Amino acid sequence: MTDHSFTRFINMASPRLGAEVIFATDDFFADKSRLIKDEEAVFIPGKYDDNGKWMDGWESRRKRGQGFDHCILKLGQAGIIKGLDIDTSHFTGNFPPAASVEACFSNADTPGEEAEWIEIVPSMNLNGDSHHLVAVENDTPFTHLRLNIYPDGGVARLRVYGEFYKVWQESDYGKEMDLLAMENGGRPIIANNEHFGVLSNIMQPGKGINMGDGWETRRRREPGNDWAIVALGHAGEINRILVDTAYFKGNFPESISLQAARVAGGTDDSLPVQSQFWEELMPRQKLTADAEHTFESELNKLGSISHVRINIYPDGGISRLRLFGTLDKE
Template identity: 50%
Template structure:
């Protein structure tokens, strides 16, 4: 069986790389219900992976498609899908991807949002239109600016009149309810607003997984770099969900048995200026929060307060691994400022 993946060379907006995809299932987001998904399940539309095309695969409903696809409408109306965000957040941009949907894409779409904590229902007045009807084309990633302060908890994607969407992504900033936390917070967690800013290499696995909650499921559920064939080391730059003072660090090499790093170190800084791009250079000079420590394959390593250097408040950290390898999970715990 052959799979085809299309990676567009189009220019990607800055909001894609500098914000969190609030529609990620890793955050607990679910496609709760839809008007119809006869051809392709609505859950596929939220997948983190690039959409694929399987030329020879069919199921009971027809051609298998990697996304959400409704049946052909014959009697007016339009299709829709209600999405419950795993965490509330602000919105800065939207992506509607019709990759591989060539003769079955919707020609137009709009997006509604609601701040209700409970299910707003389909006719609630709490729905606000955050993206008015826009035109869509075949097999293309469509990006739209959407500067809408939250906390948004629900999204509704409307397609006109029917068809398929390969991926739907909503980029923004997580807005945790800090009052619900105790004295120790996982400052780096995805669900708490932590995000990957940059990295020098992520050849294998899924780099976003390194900040996920819970434990990895296999070697592909983490950050792994290629085999280094020249001097140096690999690194990962992370923005914490909120500035704070670290009191514990966890480095998990679970599942990495013949490919775990030999050592790791962590640098930190309370960043007051700069851009994501400039932080790559700035981080070269940050003080060490954790001096180089030996790592053991397939092990969860805990570094307590006594193991950490006193560098004061931090908003960003840089995980360095020597010389290369894989990390399943990385966590920075502490108190929020």
């Protein structure tokens, strides 16, 4: 993956998903927990604390000896990493000249000496006040990351894009669950427009927190409708659907329909063309403002599916989409 298309995946380093910075060799100037805040980093002129200038990120003191600083991040659950953003926004004279990233799989909260750390991003140069987007080519599931900075300095944010890795148990079969939930391995593939809110938001856990915490397109000024494609965490049969337009009051879609298929072969890039001809899982249904809409009898029985195309008419935003169903054993 030579481009930056990995940013369409979920940020697995979000505290809302259970991620936590559990260790730093030094965070004298800026607390390590700020490194993974969901909000974009800010700079507040004139704001100081007892240790000096307040910075929105993780910042160590100036190193006066050999070695380098590092911090360890624990993901909410194991995941396959597709790419990283090492963001030095607002760090200009105090950013690290270089960084590298290692990862490991550990059942412990804090990996012990037996942990096998694998380098997923070799040492690379950093610039001040910049985003550094780096693709990762490794399909191994990891639970922890170690960000090394050479030799010291500050990083505003670390974003870890990928998909959660779910180990299915025998007891999961026959149990109704949200097969699109990101914690169950659901992932966004593509949306024709994400001007005001990214597609991955609709599979976040819990209720949306505001209008920005959903998928929202720009105002459509031409014929047609907006659409998106998502992949279930496991193929299965959908029995019930919840569409939540929480906080979308003057900008919710007039209606929504869903198409679906059990996809075999091809690539994510080939799905938009194929999806036009998928069968209708749910015919077009009216939506209302700031409300949960449950659909069950309206669904067509398609059997086992793996991918869903979301059609919203003509545009607008939805907060959450829940696709409740049972796993397919095949």
